[in-house]
Amino acid sequence: MVAPAIRVAPSAANRALNLLRTVQYTHPPNCPCHSNPNHHHHHKTPSMLNTVRRHLATPVDPSREKEYAFEMAASSIRFGPGSTKEVGMDFKNMGAKRVCIVTDSNVTKLDAMKQAVEGLTKEGIAFTIYDKVRTEPKDSSIRDAIAFAKPYKPDAFLAVGGGSVIDTAKLMNLYNAYPEADFLDFVNAPLGKGLPVDKPLLPLVAVPTTAGTGSETTGTAIFDLVSKKAKTGIAHRNLKPTIGICDPLNTRTMPSAVHAASGLDVLCHSLESWTAIPYYERTPRPTNPINRPAYQGANPISDIFSLHALRSTVKYLPRAVRDPDDHEAQSQMLLAATLAGIGFGNAGVHLCHGMSYPISSQNPGYKHTGYEVDHPIIPHGVSVAVTAPAVFKFTAASNPDRHLAAAEAFGVDISNVKRESAGEVLGAAIAEFLASLGDQPRGLKDLGFKASDLEGLVEGTLPQRRVLMLAPNLSEELEAEKGELRSLLEESLDY
Amino acid sequence: MVAPAIRVAPSAANRALNLLRTVQYTHPPNCPCHSNPNHHHHHKTPSMLNTVRRHLATPVDPSREKEYAFEMAASSIRFGPGSTKEVGMDFKNMGAKRVCIVTDSNVTKLDAMKQAVEGLTKEGIAFTIYDKVRTEPKDSSIRDAIAFAKPYKPDAFLAVGGGSVIDTAKLMNLYNAYPEADFLDFVNAPLGKGLPVDKPLLPLVAVPTTAGTGSETTGTAIFDLVSKKAKTGIAHRNLKPTIGICDPLNTRTMPSAVHAASGLDVLCHSLESWTAIPYYERTPRPTNPINRPAYQGANPISDIFSLHALRSTVKYLPRAVRDPDDHEAQSQMLLAATLAGIGFGNAGVHLCHGMSYPISSQNPGYKHTGYEVDHPIIPHGVSVAVTAPAVFKFTAASNPDRHLAAAEAFGVDISNVKRESAGEVLGAAIAEFLASLGDQPRGLKDLGFKASDLEGLVEGTLPQRRVLMLAPNLSEELEAEKGELRSLLEESLDY
Numbered sequence: 001m002v003a004p005a006i007r008v009a010p011s012a013a014n015r016a017l018n019l020l021r022t023v024q025y026t027h028p029p030n031c032p033c034h035s036n037p038n039h040h041h042h043h044k045t046p047s048m049l050n051t052v053r054r055h056l057a058t059p060v061d062p063s064r065e066k067e068y069a070f071e072m073a074a075s076s077i078r079f080g081p082g083s084t085k086e087v088g089m090d091f092k093n094m095g096a097k098r099v100c101i102v103t104d105s106n107v108t109k110l111d112a113m114k115q116a117v118e119g120l121t122k123e124g125i126a127f128t129i130y131d132k133v134r135t136e137p138k139d140s141s142i143r144d145a146i147a148f149a150k151p152y153k154p155d156a157f158l159a160v161g162g163g164s165v166i167d168t169a170k171l172m173n174l175y176n177a178y179p180e181a182d183f184l185d186f187v188n189a190p191l192g193k194g195l196p197v198d199k200p201l202l203p204l205v206a207v208p209t210t211a212g213t214g215s216e217t218t219g220t221a222i223f224d225l226v227s228k229k230a231k232t233g234i235a236h237r238n239l240k241p242t243i244g245i246c247d248p249l250n251t252r253t254m255p256s257a258v259h260a261a262s263g264l265d266v267l268c269h270s271l272e273s274w275t276a277i278p279y280y281e282r283t284p285r286p287t288n289p290i291n292r293p294a295y296q297g298a299n300p301i302s303d304i305f306s307l308h309a310l311r312s313t314v315k316y317l318p319r320a321v322r323d324p325d326d327h328e329a330q331s332q333m334l335l336a337a338t339l340a341g342i343g344f345g346n347a348g349v350h351l352c353h354g355m356s357y358p359i360s361s362q363n364p365g366y367k368h369t370g371y372e373v374d375h376p377i378i379p380h381g382v383s384v385a386v387t388a389p390a391v392f393k394f395t396a397a398s399n400p401d402r403h404l405a406a407a408e409a410f411g412v413d414i415s416n417v418k419r420e421s422a423g424e425v426l427g428a429a430i431a432e433f434l435a436s437l438g439d440q441p442r443g444l445k446d447l448g449f450k451a452s453d454l455e456g457l458v459e460g461t462l463p464q465r466r467v468l469m470l471a472p473n474l475s476e477e478l479e480a481e482k483g484e485l486r487s488l489l490e491e492s493l494d495y
Numbered sequence: 496m497v498a499p500a501i502r503v504a505p506s507a508a509n510r511a512l513n514l515l516r517t518v519q520y521t522h523p524p525n526c527p528c529h530s531n532p533n534h535h536h537h538h539k540t541p542s543m544l545n546t547v548r549r550h551l552a553t554p555v556d557p558s559r560e561k562e563y564a565f566e567m568a569a570s571s572i573r574f575g576p577g578s579t580k581e582v583g584m585d586f587k588n589m590g591a592k593r594v595c596i597v598t599d600s601n602v603t604k605l606d607a608m609k610q611a612v613e614g615l616t617k618e619g620i621a622f623t624i625y626d627k628v629r630t631e632p633k634d635s636s637i638r639d640a641i642a643f644a645k646p647y648k649p650d651a652f653l654a655v656g657g658g659s660v661i662d663t664a665k666l667m668n669l670y671n672a673y674p675e676a677d678f679l680d681f682v683n684a685p686l687g688k689g690l691p692v693d694k695p696l697l698p699l700v701a702v703p704t705t706a707g708t709g710s711e712t713t714g715t716a717i718f719d720l721v722s723k724k725a726k727t728g729i730a731h732r733n734l735k736p737t738i739g740i741c742d743p744l745n746t747r748t749m750p751s752a753v754h755a756a757s758g759l760d761v762l763c764h765s766l767e768s769w770t771a772i773p774y775y776e777r778t779p780r781p782t783n784p785i786n787r788p789a790y791q792g793a794n795p796i797s798d799i800f801s802l803h804a805l806r807s808t809v810k811y812l813p814r815a816v817r818d819p820d821d822h823e824a825q826s827q828m829l830l831a832a833t834l835a836g837i838g839f840g841n842a843g844v845h846l847c848h849g850m851s852y853p854i855s856s857q858n859p860g861y862k863h864t865g866y867e868v869d870h871p872i873i874p875h876g877v878s879v880a881v882t883a884p885a886v887f888k889f890t891a892a893s894n895p896d897r898h899l900a901a902a903e904a905f906g907v908d909i910s911n912v913k914r915e916s917a918g919e920v921l922g923a924a925i926a927e928f929l930a931s932l933g934d935q936p937r938g939l940k941d942l943g944f945k946a947s948d949l950e951g952l953v954e955g956t957l958p959q960r961r962v963l964m965l966a967p968n969l970s971e972e973l974e975a976e977k978g979e980l981r982s983l984l985e986e987s988l989d990y
Binding site: 068069070071072073074076077078079080081082083086089090093095198199237288289290299300301304305308335339 | 563564565566567568569571572573574575576577578581584585588590693694732783784785794795796799800803830834
């Protein structure tokens with residue numbers, strides 16, 4: 001298959017050989033499957049030919065060219081028990097004088113907020129507190145938050161809370177910098193215009209109080225776009241917090257059920273980013289680096305974080321859920337959530353997250369055990385993990401070796417597992433892990449979904465192009481894609 | 496030993512237990528030695544008592560308190576063959592209009608510069624070129640560079656070259672932002688005042704053309720302070736490049752000898768940061784986070800990078816040195832250099848680097864094979880690696896399990912190695928690896944040093960407090976420390 005390129009010219013022959021290497025070395029250094037010469041073979045030729053074309057300067061429609069580079073960007077991270085109280089000095093060091101603190105009605109009562117407020121007060125920094133963040137934000141709740149921030153004219157933002165709080169703060173910061181912008185301008189296409197954020201925002205310090213979203217390291221913010229009946233978001237590197245302060249003392253207040261649900265989000269962040277299509281299979285190749293998405297596909301740096309976070313989650317999540325006094329496990333889960341955040345923040349997520357959005361928003365009335373809320377709720381982590389056994393069984397064919405490496409992270413002895421069984425084995429390992437945590441639904445049926453609800457879930461998943469484009473093994477043709485999503489959801493009804 | 500803390504109060508008892516966990520979970524999640532309950536035992540108690548004191552709010556002299564948090568900061572990284580040409584768009588996206596390009600007389604002739612200049616020209620961005628960077632810079636050469644930049648009034652910097660170029664550009668950027676500062680204000684104490692950099696600098700894009708220093712990701716700049724006859728530097732997170740553009744096409748021009756020498760720098764960056772004292776053993780605990788050094792000791796995030804970079808270097812450096820057409824190995828070494836940069840940039844280096852500075856500057860006249868220079872030169876990577884076998888034999892006692900894990904990275908079967916043999920085994924593995932690269936000195940004698948030169952080398956090492964403070968197993972008492980350094984150098988004369 002190298003032949004056509006080689007025939008172009010003698011010099012092109014060497015180039016083609018080097019470029020073949022170029023394609024090979026886009027594989028992660030720790031790729032467990034280097035030993036297997038056929039691995040990714042189906043990737044090599046197109047990628048290589050694209051690269052050859054590029055180097056031979058034959059005109060090519062960039063929209064059809066594949067990516068050739070990847071980018072790694074992450075917030076600075078500070079990690080230490082008690083480090084929340086340093087936040088006042090951080091703002092003083094930045095020269096901030098008016099800070100808009102963003103939190104929710106629950107977290108505002110917790111010690112994390114007390115520490116943060118004391119820190120700012122001690123340094124004589126003026127602040128205002130917005131404590132009305134909605135869990136699982138809607139565009140309307142975000143507009144309220146933005147409207148609150150603008151008149152205060154803050155010179156910095158501080159988010160203290162879980163993913164909903166940090167995501168809301170990112171969007172307050174974004175629209176504060178673009179007062180004239182239409183809300184949809186930056187929303188992910190196709191629902192919004194997906195414009196890049198072309199100027200720096202104000203400093204944002206994020207203090208997570210859950211160990212799940214990893215939002216403190218990413219440029220992503222997720223919310224319900226009610227008008228379009230879809231969960232979507234805004235994603236750009238410039239939305240990244242300046243620093244994420246990961247203080248293990250702040251996650252001790254999580255009830256066991258929240259440990260479990262948020263930990264399942266970490267599990268899927270790491271599994272989805274580890275198995276996402278490789279960045280060099282993504283199209284189009286951006287003509288300007290500002291258009292290179294944060295969700296760019298698996299790459300050699302995100303791989304390091306994703307696999308590491310997966311191993312930690314398997315090791316520490318069950319302990320963190322079981323024993324509220326196991327602070328080592330809780331702390332390791334906070335670290336794993338942040339590492340997974342750096343991983344998926346630069347690689348992306350795919351099917352589990354894509355399907356989780358309609359699962360959450362089309363909730364038939366399920367109330368998750370251990371969540372003290374007056375309305376039905378499927379916690380994000382639960383809605384993500386419920387399809388995981390089916391998803392990774394399905395995606396394994398795209399890269400059996402990577403899926404075997406993931407199964408190994410769950411403690412499976414893969415030495416005698418055939419590559420064609422990788423999906424079966426990983427799917428089973430995930431299902432068993434979920435069961436071991438207790439209080440987890442054994443499929444969509446336990447959440448109240450019926451076979452008749454599947455079409456709605458499929459329709460609700462289709463708009464999630466930004467994540468579906470990273471899904472390995474998913475058909476590009478719409479009807480085929482619908483069929484595949486439908487069978488994934490069907491298989492997830494119960495297991 | 497927990498007893499005294501527990502007797503304080505019943506509530507303190509629980510706290511003490513949790514804090515014991517706090518100390519335990521500061522160990523890296525991937526710490527290979529969790530299985531061994533005694534591991535780091537000598538660390539636990541003091542750390543724990545410190546933390547207890549802190550939590551019981553007993554007044555404690557902070558200068559004697561140990562660190563309790565770590566911070567991870569790294570430049571954004573773009574990696575891809577041909578990505579250098581994107582640099583013009585990057586500056587346009589940042590709104591830069593006058594760029595000061597920093598390079599040296601050799602690199603200025605290479606394709607990397609051609610690509611960068613074309614990129615800027617294409618976007619209509621004005622620039623000036625400073626191509627007089629000195630390899631292994633001196634304060635005088637840096638002052639020249641600073642004097643060149645000031646009148647141009649750049650709004651951004653672009654460094655194209657190896658570590659010397661990128662380090663010089665960092666300092667041009669620093670003193671351009673502090674025109675009134677005395678050169679010694681920011682230089683590492685005790686040689687300089689070691690003031691923190693308390694404001695943001697101009698954007699700096701770094702395009703490495705060697706795979707070694709990892710300077711594109713760090714806030715560190717190294718140079719010879721001639722007046723004090725010492726190699727020292729300036730280190731602060733704000734010196735970090737905005738983005739490092741790692742383009743594997745740019746390192747193909749390195750001669751084999753440069754591949755080898757720069758790869759040895761990567762080897763020691765990863766080994767030294769992996770074995771540096773843990774961050775929670777460092778004193779003093781900073782009273783303001785701005786004073787938390789970048790070189791903070793080994794921590795759970797730097798560990799991930801350091802061990803990964805070590806494994807890659809062992810796997811790919813010999814190939815990159817042997818075969819100039821092995822672009823996969825060269826590319827993997829560029830990635831490894833960057834990953835090691837993130838690792839040591841947040842953890843630090845210790846003895847090999849500390850002793851390398853006098854070894855380079857007191858060069859008796861050695862000219863390294865393959866370096867076309869008119870003056871004697873011991874390449875930085877060579878001066879660092881020459882003491883590595885003795886150093887890691889010496890440091891192993893501080894943490895045998897970590898040293899065994901490093902030996903395993905060199906391919907040693909450690910299943911039957913006793914912990915007390917960890918140093919022997921790792922030292923031998925490193926010596927063998929160095930020999931396998933060819934054209935490497937088999938000790939200081941091959942560089943022309945004699946036993947009578949050792950005192951001078953010891954004296955030249957002592958001022959390197961910033962790295963020596965991270966050296967495991969080194970005595971604090973001056974005479975004992977001198978003795979230990981002397982025997983390390985003596986043992987490094989030949990092997």
